[in-house]
Amino acid sequence: MKDKVIDKLVSIAGEDWVIQDLDKIEGYLYDETPEPASPKAVEEVVVVKPKDSEEISAVMELANEQGVPVIPRGAGTGLCGAAIPTEPAIILSLERLNDIKDLDEDNLMVTCEAGVPLESLFEAVDETDHLFFPPHPGDEGAQVGGLVVENAGGARAVKYGVMRNYVKGMEVVLPTGEEVQLGGKVLKNNTGYDLMHLLMGSEGTLGIITEVTLRLYPEAKETATLLVPFENRHDAMSAVPEVLKEGHVPLALEYVERKLIEESAEHLGKSWPAEEGEAFLILIITGKNEEEIFDKSETIVEVFTENGALEPLFAQRRKEQESILDIRSNIYxxxxxxxxxxxxxxxxxxxxxxxxxxxxxxxxxxxxxxxxxxxxxxxxxxxxxxxxxxxxxxxxxxxxxxxxxxxxxxxxxxxxxxxIGETRIKNLPMALSEEERVLMGKIKEVFDPNGVLNPGKAV
Ligand SMILES: Cc1cc2nc3c(=O)[nH]c(=O)nc-3n(C[C@H](O)[C@H](O)[C@H](O)COP(=O)(O)OP(=O)(O)OC[C@H]3O[C@@H](n4cnc5c(N)ncnc54)[C@H](O)[C@@H]3O)c2cc1C
Missing domain, CATH: 3.30.70.2740 (Alpha-Beta Plaits)
Structure with a gap:
């Protein structure tokens, strides 16, 4: 990396927040993509940890001036190599932007900086004792900004949808360095093209998200976890649409298999509670009281039994439920x-x-x-x-x-x-028409005329 670039980064963020030592930058070179599929990282990178939007803007201006790529970095839990530097670059870590700024119980919204880990967001919302942030992708270390630009899903999307459904406002530093505020604490907004939704799922290629306003929901009073065994994959999966067709939408409806789930349980030093069956559905049922939970569970079990299920297990105690879900979350x-x-x-x-x-x-x-x-x-x-x-x-x-x-x-x-990140770029032609790919390329050019923000990823 050119001395001029390093000197300027030091003048923007301060010496303590510009890192070049290989042993200290190693943790920023890879994400959670399995190693054989992962793109190979280059080591000619510098990591900068700005404290706010103003410093991020200055880094982007420098990048445009010097023609140096910038890779925004969340927690590095991504699974498609989107945060991996494959050419010399500035890695811009959002970790210092970790403040939860406003938990607005009247509007049911929370505003936080992009580097807040999902786990901290859950903790803050939990403290209200009555609100709840529905999306739950499997790694709670992931940062809010990373979750937004990956439009993350997770287990609870079945009832509440993916990240996109929760983002109501955001502050963004554009690839050319300007700062913009998109949306706000409103539930309806038809003012022009929806640029905010373009940023969601953009995988760090259209702007750096610095702050997000997210919608919250009232928390269900009671939950129970239903573990439904089947003899095989086919029976388990074929039963799923039957339950949905009957109008039952659980908070989560996950599929797992015995060999995997036992490996995961062993990895955690736990044991899998179901003795029979090879394929399992795990359902989280929510309700306002025990009676409602029992009623819902009973009708769901009826549908499953008619569709080949073996004897289901019903977990209501918090510890039992957490253990089942923990084993599920650790399969990867x-x-x-x-x-x-x-x-x-x-x-x-x-x-x-x-x-x-x-x-x-x-x-x-x-x-x-x-x-x-x-x-x-x-x-x-x-x-x-x-x-x-x-x-x-x-x-x-x-x-x-x-x-x-x-x-x-x-x-x-x-x-x-x-x-898509980097690992699936070569598969885009099978998934999108040429017209769609050309449009996406043009959108990228409009946002990032010099191609400095996370080049070679997503489009
Ligand atoms: C065990 C495990 C379970 C997982 N389960 C799920 C799951 O259930 N559902 C799901 O959807 N995903 C899941 N994931 C994938 C991963 O957690 C998500 O993709 C997550 O959104 C990545 O967030 P991150 O902060 O780690 O981002 P990173 O991996 O650091 O970056 C991902 C991309 O976002 C960009 N980026 C990060 N922050 C910003 C920002 N502030 N502004 C602009 N660009 C930014 C990066 O440049 C990169 O392109 C799982 C991963 C693991 C390891």
Whole structure:
């Protein structure tokens, strides 16, 4: 990195917040993409940790002047290499923007800086004792800004939707350094094109989010977790649309398999409570009192039983529920070392059974095991392509393409929540028409005429 750039960064953020030592920048070079699928990071980077929008603006002005790429960095929990520097760059970490500025109970909104971790946001909202922030992507270390630009989903999207549904306002530093305020604490806004929604899912390529206003909801008084075993994948997945069709929308409806969930439980030193069944649905049921929860659970169990379910387990004590969900949340961590890539294909909810059958056929064709789990009611599942002898198998790209083609043929998409980043860029032509890709390229040019903000990612 040119001395001139370093000197200017020091004058903007101060010496303590500009980092060049390799041992200190290593943690900023990678995200959580499994290593075999991950783009290789370059080490010619400098990490800057600005304290506010003003300093971020100055960094962007410098980047444009000197033609140096800038990569915004949240918590690095992304799963598509979107935050990985693949050419010499300034890594702009949002970690110092970690203030929860305003918890507005009258409007049911919270305004926080972009570097606030999801876990801290949950804690702050919990303190109100009656409000609740619904989205719950699996890694609570992820930052609010990262969650917004990845339009993250997670287990509770089935009832409440993805991040996009919660963002009402944001402050952004544009790639050319100007600061803009988009939206606000309003629930309806039809003033011109919705630039704010363009920023959501933009994977750090259209602007740096510095502050976000998010909508909150009243918290349900009671919850229970229902664990429903099935003999196999097909039965479990085919039962999901039957429950939804009956009008039951649980807070979460997750799919897991015995081998995976036991591996995850073992990883945590816990045990999986269900003794029978090979495939499981985990449902979180909410209600205003115990009676409502029991009624809802009873009717849901009836539908499942008619559709091949074995004896369900009902967990009501907080500890029991947390344990089941904790084991579910740690599947990725337990499998990560043996994984070549984790996919997040999404199909229309009623097609999820067909998707699972086709994945099973592909596993047979490639003579491999494809573990699958995920957000069943959203039609969003995570097939893992596994290492062979500790490395990516030589069929990795072919199998990945076939899984993508299968999802597309069923009317789905290649990524429902993790994004394109760098690892899926080469698959964009199969997923988007040329017209769509040209439009996206033009939008990028309008926001970022010099192509300095996270180049080579997402579009
Ligand atoms: C165990 C595990 C479970 C997960 N579960 C889910 C899940 O259920 N659902 C789901 O959707 N995802 C899930 N993820 C993926 C990940 O947590 C999300 O993609 C998350 O949104 C990334 O946030 P981050 O702060 O870590 O961003 P990073 O990984 O640091 O960055 C991701 C992208 O956002 C950009 N960026 C970050 N902050 C900003 C900002 N303030 N302004 C502009 N650009 C920015 C970066 O440049 C990069 O392009 C999971 C990941 C793990 C490891």
């Amino acid at each position: 961590t337990a499998l990560e070392e043996e994984t070549t890539d984790i996919l997040d294909v999404t199909v229309p909810p009623a097609e999820v059974g067909n998707l699972m059958d086709e994945i099973e056929d592909l596993a047979e064709e490639y003579n491999t095991n494809i573990p699958v789990y995920g957000h069943a009611a959203d039609g969003n599942v995570h097939p893992h392509i596994m290492n062979v002898n500790g490395e990516a198998p030589e069929y990795f790209e072919d199998l990945k393409d076939e899984i993508y083609e299968t999802a597309l043929d069923l009317g789905g998409v290649i990524t429902g929540e993790h994004g």
